[in-house]
Amino acid sequence: xxxxxxxxxxxxxxxxxxxxxxxxxxxxVDATRNLDGCLAYDVAEDLFDPGLIRFSxxxxxxxxxxxxxxxxxxxxxxxxxxxxxxxxxxxxxxxIHGPRPV
Numbered sequence: 001x002x003x004x005x006x007x008x009x010x011x012x013x014x015x016x017x018x019x020x021x022x023x024x025x026x027x028x029v030d031a032t033r034n035l036d037g038c039l040a041y042d043v044a045e046d047l048f049d050p051g052l053i054r055f056s057x058x059x060x061x062x063x064x065x066x067x068x069x070x071x072x073x074x075x076x077x078x079x080x081x082x083x084x085x086x087x088x089x090x091x092x093x094x095x096i097h098g099p100r101p102v
Contacts, residue, residue, distance in 0.1 A: 013053070031073035036064070062093075
């Protein structure tokens with residue numbers, strides 16, 4: 001298997017901002033899925049921690065991830081997130097060299 005890159009992360013917003021966050025997040029996620037070459041890009045609100053959004057991403061290589069991080073739809077999303085009260089951001093990327101039986 002070719003090397004891939006997995007990214008896991010979270011964003012935290014004030015719970016009362018989530019109704020305003022969702023449309024901006026959807027626009028961003030749709031653009032990422034359609035334009036950036038990701039293999040998977042999944043986002044979910046934590047049911048037990050209001051305001052916490054979890055991300056899991058799979059990229060074909062580091063170059064694809066790097067291109068995503070400067071894609072045109074990143075800046076508007078980051079501006080909206082800041083305006084809507086982004087409290088915390090934490091993301092980590094991992095190189096994956098192949099599947100493992102479980």
